[in-house]
Amino acid sequence: MIETIDEPIEVLARFDKGRMAPFRFRWNQTVFRIAKVTGNWEDREGQHRRYHFSVLTENNDYFELRFHTGDLTWILSKTSLEA
């Protein structure tokens, strides 16, 4: 099931050839290594863009992360606990 989290997290991201891709993040004192970015999209919150990423970790856990350009924060949006 998909669960909404909406908590700030720390993220390491790679900026390359005009693209941004997260590759590691820490949530609840646990570090998750991202094995694959399975999707990305963007929207706006007022004048600021938000970049969204759906990712799979090395443990095959599913997460959705988003980057707020307004205050440069990363948020863990959702996770899939079981399906």
Added chain:
Amino acid sequence: MRYAIHVDMDAFFASIEQLANPRLRGKPVIVGGRPGTRSAVASASYEARAFGVRSGMPSHEAERLCPQAIFLPGNSSRYLHTAVRLYRVLERFSPRVEPASIDEAYIELHTREDIREVARGIQAAVESELELSASLGVSDSKYLAKVCSSFSKPRGMTVLMRADVPYVLWPRPVNALYGVGDKTAARLHALGCRCVGDVARLSTRTLEQEFGVYGATLHELASGRDRWRVVTTREAADAKSIGHEHTLGRDVYERSRLEALLCGLSEKVARRARRAGMAARRVVVKQRDPQFRTITHGRKLARPVDSAEEVFAVGCALLDETRFWENGVRLLGVSLQLLVRTDSVRQLRFEFDSHGARSSPIVDRIRSKHGEHAIGLARTLEAGRRSRRGPRHPSFQAPREAFD
């Protein structure tokens, strides 16, 4: 030769969710409201369709048919982002692309090549770049392309030229005609029409006697004739109406709650009208009671309006006139019609100086900068539908260490 191709994405929303989350692949996925709410299925994966689940079906019905289904709330910005990518892929094959909805589009092509090969190329490009499948309808008529894209799904491709209509389209049931649902089909059955060919063989006059002007359209469609043409976004005419409606979580009998909801809907449609540079000369309110009886009641206005306050005031007057809401309201909608361009309104020196009209541009600027929920009429808070929370997230703090 000129061709029209209808590109219809297969289970679009559900497929996007399955693509992003491999745990969902091979499982019945339903995008839409959760069971227990009054919402409907927006998209169902083919695994869910195997149980009889269909788009538009109430969520509780979908759950009854497929209790093991995984319900997802949906993500409109993600789907829209994917749709824009789809249109960009299609525009590589022809500049004449018409987005028909978020998950379908038409392409007009002029080519001497084998149209089947061209269509296969489009299908392959969509699949390789979006990792999503599409079904295609190919024809020398836009309407027939739309009709036949559903003949073979998913990943299907059907070619139906006008000359083949008597062999391919006529033996199909009347529901195969575009726009013919259960009610129209029942009326056609009463006329003795079981298949499309029966409709084509009826006289236009007979159909017009039963269906009015729509009868002639039905006859044209059954005969494989249409006046449809591919209209690119640039060529598209201004919207004819702007509407928004909301199905309530529970039936509402209190006038104050209803007005709060009406106010929120007025804000939404007025904002959309202003964005499009339009103002409305007619406001319509739609109400549905707990017994599913629906009425729409409208009023033509002396001068065009585009502010939430003005739309809301007319809406309240319409509620007073019908008093239909006293039976309880299950669904409420507001629609702006008879739209005119705001610049032409100003040229004609209509007065545009109400408080609402003056404050709207300021409200629009605040929303554009800080988000749609940054400001709104206090009255909408009575509905308890909007939470005015401050920033949810603390300011960014650089990581203390690069974690490993």
